[in-house]
Amino acid sequence: MPPTKLAIVGVGKIVRDQHLPAIAADPDFELIATASRHGTVDGIPAFKSIEEMLESxxxxxxxxxxxxxxxxxxxAHVALSAGKHVFLEKPPGATLSEVQDLARLAEAKGVSLFASWHSRYAPAVEAARQFLASTQIESVHVNWKEDxxxxxxxxxxxxxAGGLGVFDPGINALSIVTHVLPRAIFLTGATLEFPENRDAPIAADLVFADSTGLGVRAEFDWRQTGKQSWDIVAKTAAGEMVLSEGGAKLSIDGKIVHEEPERExxxxYHRFSEIVRAGTSDVDLAPLTHVADAFMLGRRKFVDAFYD
Incomplete structure (x- = not known):
């Protein structure tokens, strides 16, 4: 089949670091246009708005x-209304209700909508899911701290407001946890730390449970310097599992059992191609739901002002 003709809206750091190399290496897509207030891609027609781009x-x-x-x-509404398939960077939106509305619109228009959770595609995530499905889980601790x-x-x-603050990286951890655990979890308590001069949190401490009473704790912090921490630790009947480096490595009782090069x-884009060709959508809102629950249920604690 010929490649899907693709456009990008919003040409920033993540596009240059990740999207452009992935698209260039994927024969299922051909980049033919961009729309961005500031960024452009060499050799690709550039426009200032999605409306101008789709018209041109x-x-x-x-x-x-x-x-x-x-x-x-x-x-997204403009693109879907025009009959275009849509790939949403994470998080898929600022609110649950708007993404739900987009999912309804995609279905009505007969096009594909993809809420992309890139951390779920880290190399060792599937191995972690399979391991946890094979044993009894006693506790889970998420340590996601960066600068x-x-x-x-x-x-x-x-x-x-709406930028998520520390949940911008923290939602990556939640996307993994909601994928690898065998049962759904729900928030039971949270503390969110807000710098006194900011509208989004710089740290969060979350406590979850599942229907069996399994405890899951997640600690997110944006103030960590030096070595960064992106780890999920599960104590199980078959030993201690550590999914480290954002999902790149899996260890059981200190022994690495899965490690591959990163291809998130x-x-x-392989998954996006699959759903486009199958005429389906992939919109899992579980990670964003947990963030919304944290803002709803969490106790707010104000901390020192933060300046870049």
Whole structure:
């Protein structure tokens, strides 16, 4: 089959680091246009808005939306209404209700909508899921701590309402946890730390349970310098499982049992191609639901002001 003609909206760091290399290596897609307020891609027609782009380039079949989540709904609605398949960067939107509305629109238009959770495609995640399905889980602890100044320098949108703050990386952990655990979990308590000069949290401590009483604790922090921590530790009847480096390595009782090179975004585009060709959608809102629950149920604690 010929490649799907693809456009990107929002040409920023994540596009240059991940999307462009993945698309270039995937024969199922051909990048033919971009729309962005500032960014462009060499050799590709560039426009300032999605409306201008769709009007000027009628051959577009699918659109990857990579702008901040606060601005994604309108662009997604425009693309879906025009009959285009849509790839949503994570998180899929600023609210649950807007993504649910997009899912209904995609179904009505007969096009595919993909809520992409890239961390689920980390190399050792599937191995972790299979291991946890084979044993009794006693407890789970998530330690997801990194340096916001390194990963998001001078990005004001992440501190605005709807930008998620520390949940921008933390939702990656939640996307893995909701995929690898055999039963659904629900939030029972949370503390969110807000810098006194910001509208989004810099740290979060979350407590979950499942229907059997299994305890899951997740600690997120954006103030960690030095070595970054992206670990999920599960104590089980078959030993201690550590899914480390954001899902890249799996160890059981200190022995590495699974490790492969990272291919998250190539895997995302492979999955997007699958659903486009099958005429289906893939919109799992579990990770975003847990973030929404944290804002609803969490106790707010104000901490020192944060400056880049």
């Amino acid at each position: 380039v009628p051959g577009i079949e699918a659109v990857s939306l990579c702008m901040p989540p606060q601005y994604r709904y309108q662009a 916001v100044r390194h990963w998001h320098p001078n990005q004001e949108w992440i501190w605005q 975004y190539p895997s995302l």
